[in-house]
Amino acid sequence: MNEDLRFFYAEAPSTPFFVELTGISYCDGTYYCEREDSDVTVMEYIVRGRGTVVCNGERVEPAKGDVYILHQGSRHAYYSDAGDPWIKIFCNLKGNLAEDLLRAYGLQDTVLVRNFWNEQIFRDLYAISCQKEPQGKIFQRCALKFHEIVSELYAGESGRVTDEAQLLRNYLDDRVFDRVSIDELAASVYRSPDYVIKLFRKAYGQTPYAYLLRRKMRAAEHLLRTTRLPCREIAHKLKIEDPHYFSNLFKKQHGVSPRQYRSDAQPQGRSVLLESDGK
Numbered sequence: 001m002n003e004d005l006r007f008f009y010a011e012a013p014s015t016p017f018f019v020e021l022t023g024i025s026y027c028d029g030t031y032y033c034e035r036e037d038s039d040v041t042v043m044e045y046i047v048r049g050r051g052t053v054v055c056n057g058e059r060v061e062p063a064k065g066d067v068y069i070l071h072q073g074s075r076h077a078y079y080s081d082a083g084d085p086w087i088k089i090f091c092n093l094k095g096n097l098a099e100d101l102l103r104a105y106g107l108q109d110t111v112l113v114r115n116f117w118n119e120q121i122f123r124d125l126y127a128i129s130c131q132k133e134p135q136g137k138i139f140q141r142c143a144l145k146f147h148e149i150v151s152e153l154y155a156g157e158s159g160r161v162t163d164e165a166q167l168l169r170n171y172l173d174d175r176v177f178d179r180v181s182i183d184e185l186a187a188s189v190y191r192s193p194d195y196v197i198k199l200f201r202k203a204y205g206q207t208p209y210a211y212l213l214r215r216k217m218r219a220a221e222h223l224l225r226t227t228r229l230p231c232r233e234i235a236h237k238l239k240i241e242d243p244h245y246f247s248n249l250f251k252k253q254h255g256v257s258p259r260q261y262r263s264d265a266q267p268q269g270r271s272v273l274l275e276s277d278g279k
Contacts, residue, residue, distance in 0.1 A: 017097035029082030042070035112205035165203035
């Protein structure tokens with residue numbers, strides 16, 4: 001396979017935004033990439049071809065015109081279809097700004113955006129990265145272009161999310177600490193379970209079950225960082241009755257156990273965390 005790549009040297013860890021790598025990949029059947037605990041935000045536009053992305057256990061199949069987003073901290077793997085390999089434009093970004101922007105636009109849980117119309121905006125970002133200018137200037141211009149991309153992705157997502165799909169998402173957001181069956185979710189909009197699953201996947205690139213699990217794991221992160229609740233009680237609050245299953249789910253998404261996550265997140269020298277009811 002061939003790639004046109006633009007590398008940058010590492011910036012200080014405190015830098016809010018810098019580009020690690022941009023490029024255009026002309027993949028073949030051997031193309032494969034995997035990260036256990038990604039230290040970069042990866043965004044890729046598919047110019048042509050097909051492939052597979054597995055991110056925190058969620059599997060999607062980006063094709064021509066799609067964009068996939070692999071967030072910092074995620075565990076992921078992606079590979080090109082052997083018979084119809086990808087051509088794709090991509091950027092790998094470090095610093096807090098990329099994820100902060102995605103979060104501000106409600107894309108913090110989005111892995112796949114279907115049928116994104118603006119290929120040129122990704123080509124523009126790559127072209128900016130290849131300019132013969134000081135690195136800091138390139139990063140400033142790339143940050144502005146990345147903000148533009150995120151805004152366009154948000155507009156595209158908002159345009160295709162129907163009122164029904166938004167109602168389903170709101171229903172799940174309000175019940176992170178509850179059990180929600182697909183029958184119950186379907187009944188909330190007076191539709192069949194099959195219809196609801198297809199509608200939700202089309203709108204958000206994932207099943208309702210995968211979305212709710214991800215929301216539960218984010219709630220678990222918050223509780224582990226801010227409370228002294230034992231892991232089994234956090235699992236119980238999230239209506240995951242088997243602590244071992246909860247631990248396995250958490251480790252699958254974060255690469256570490258809940259106990260290790262709490263230990264790593266605790267500020268140095270601070271041994272007492274606040275009590276919380278978890279809501």
